[in-house]
Amino acid sequence: MPKKVDHEARRQEISEALWRLASARGLEGASLRDVAAEAGISLGRLQHYFRSKDEMLLFALRHINRLAGDRIRERIEALPGEPTPREVLRACLSGMLPLDERSRVGVLVGAAYFTRAAYDETLRAEAKNGIPQLRTLFADQLRRAAERGELPPERATEDEAMLLIGMVDGLSTYVLLDVYDGRTALRMLDGHLARLFEVNGAAAGAPVAGGG
Amino acid sequence: MPKKVDHEARRQEISEALWRLASARGLEGASLRDVAAEAGISLGRLQHYFRSKDEMLLFALRHINRLAGDRIRERIEALPGEPTPREVLRACLSGMLPLDERSRVGVLVGAAYFTRAAYDETLRAEAKNGIPQLRTLFADQLRRAAERGELPPERATEDEAMLLIGMVDGLSTYVLLDVYDGRTALRMLDGHLARLFEVNGAAAGAPVAGGG
Incomplete structure (x- = not known):
């Protein structure tokens, strides 16, 4: 061999x-x-x-991030037809939640890594590395939705993208503490998306109205 | 002595x-x-x-939660006149963000505790203990705002309260990773509050319009 x-x-x-x-x-x-x-x-x-342990943790984090990326891509590819920006965002958010054992472990390793990264500049550089890309990806979807008339243009911002990322992270924490389960967290995120995508009081870009 | x-x-x-x-x-x-x-x-x-170390961490967490509670109360009491529900919520949220060294340490100890609590049922019971109370406090403010006509009634829900808590927690993580600073996180939360409190396209319950 x-x-x-x-x-x-x-x-x-x-x-x-x-x-x-x-x-x-x-x-x-x-x-x-x-x-x-x-x-x-x-x-x-x-x-x-x-x-060192930091090297090991870094390896575990990269491995888990790769798996998380794969999971999100799979969810997007599994969407029927040409997915709306809102459907793409929802696929990303649900891929980030601890809805099963593997994503649960992913969130936990990320948290262990975070508690070290907060005190160590080298680790921190790696930990925060993916965030701007994720924010850009989310913001791009928001802009695409605004162009399609599915989102009020003033909501297609980097801030809204970052709020979504912060929200899914914060909710994930409470899933792991058994405050509520992953399904409940997803329902709450759906509620937020519904309000975000409300155009003149009507839903837009939702799965029912969506498609190519 | x-x-x-x-x-x-x-x-x-x-x-x-x-x-x-x-x-x-x-x-x-x-x-x-x-x-x-x-x-x-x-x-x-x-x-x-x-x-044990768990006992020590529990002591530190309770100490820090007490300080955080004091900080939030002080911020609410410092509001001029009779604060609007929106002002109370904002005081709570800004008190939860790592805007200074003490709140920064508080968030870090909380995170260290969380990574242990996720694997230990006894610790978890303590960690999740305060969440329902906080959610109720937030939901009460949302309901009070709806009664005053400052919030569309359909947004005065436990879910919206939990989204706010999740959001401030998630954004705090990224402040500690230096993705952005505490002021930027507060600005993003203000943006979310502004959209939450929008009644028929107009701002409601904001500091400018607020007061007793």
Whole structure:
């Protein structure tokens, strides 16, 4: 077996061990030794991949962000016909909520990473990296909706985009604390979208009225 | 000096040591030993107050929540005349944002606590404890605003209250990651309030139009 394949297989094993630990009790309290034990390899071997806990957390975060990106893309591609901007936004928001076990772990790893990033400039740079892109993506959808007459033009702003991102993040926190479940969070976000997309008192760009 | 005073003074010292650690590098990575060293007391003495890290974190969280509650009350009491429901809501929201060093530490300790609470049922019960009360407080203000004709009645809901709480929490996260500053977050929340309180296309209950 070529060496590259070994390497990739090992990374995959470690990645799955990380995931199991994150599901069970979080990565914040987990040491490199714990991860090595969970992956069934020596600490020295693991340190070949991650020299520090921050490196490990960064790897886990990138892995999870990639999965989250895939999940959102899949949701958008699963929309029938040519989706309206509102449908695209809803697909993104629901992809960001902890609606199942995998997205739940994703939110938890993100939170563990955040509590470290707040004190560490290098980690922070990575953590905040994706936000402006996400804000631009959301703002683009809002502008597209305004052009189609489905959103009052004054609401097609970067601020509205950022409010949406903040909202889904904040609601996700309370889902993980069992204040309410993911479905309820999605219903609340739908309520916000409905009000955002109200044009002269009437709904616009909603799934029922939508399509290509 | 009576024993009770000693006890209270010692708790105060520990509380300040916790605060310094939380400001500098967070409580998540801090051991009881670290806190004892910072407070200038022995580990045994500290363990007289906290038997575990969870107990310590719980103490810090309650302390910080008390301070946050005080800050919000002060902001409401500082409003001139008889404040409108919208002004009360804005005072609450701005009191929850990390606009200064103390509220910044508060949000960080809350986040550290959250990452543990997500895996621990006992901690979770405490963490989610205050949310329904906060939601009720917000919903009451929305209802009061609707009664005064400052808010369309269909927006005076528990869901709108929860969206506001989620929004301020999510935006706070990004302030701590330096995506934008606290003032910008407050401006975005003001934009949301302005849209929420729009009655037939006109602003209502805003500071300018407000007062008793």
